[in-house]
Amino acid sequence: MQRGSDRLNVHRDDEMKHELKGLLRSGHPTRVEEWHDPEPAADDDPEVWSGPVGGLGSPASLERTRLELARHLSRHAFPAKPGELARALRRSNAPGALVDAVAGLPHEDRYENLQQLAQALVGGA
Secondary structure (H helix, E strand, O other), X not given: OOOOOOOOOHHHHHHXXXXXXXXXXXOOOOOOOHHHOOOOOOOOOOOOEOOOOOEOOOOOOHHHHHHHHXXXXXXXXXXXXXXXXXXXXXXXXXXXXXXXXXXXXXXXXXXXXXXXXXXHHHOOO
16 A cells, blocks of 8 residues: 555554554553653643643642643634533543543633633633
């Protein structure tokens, strides 16, 4: 089968799948050499979404919530209702807690932009 847009051939695709098999199954780096592993997060890196309205167990700030939403939603997703936004978040593989928080917003509301959505999530509307 001809795959015109691929830069690699079928055999190299299979080799790459085999190389990544251990990483995909284990969920963590499988290399013995430490230099192959990704660097840990720095102290000044933004916190990762881990709760329904916050990062790393702390209450959410508007900035963190807006950053996390912007990572998964494009401006083409707006204006929209919470159900539509939750589907867009699922399609972009957003964390489940973020999807649940958006899906839990009142169904009759409509959000014109990311800022309005973030304010509704942190309760600062």
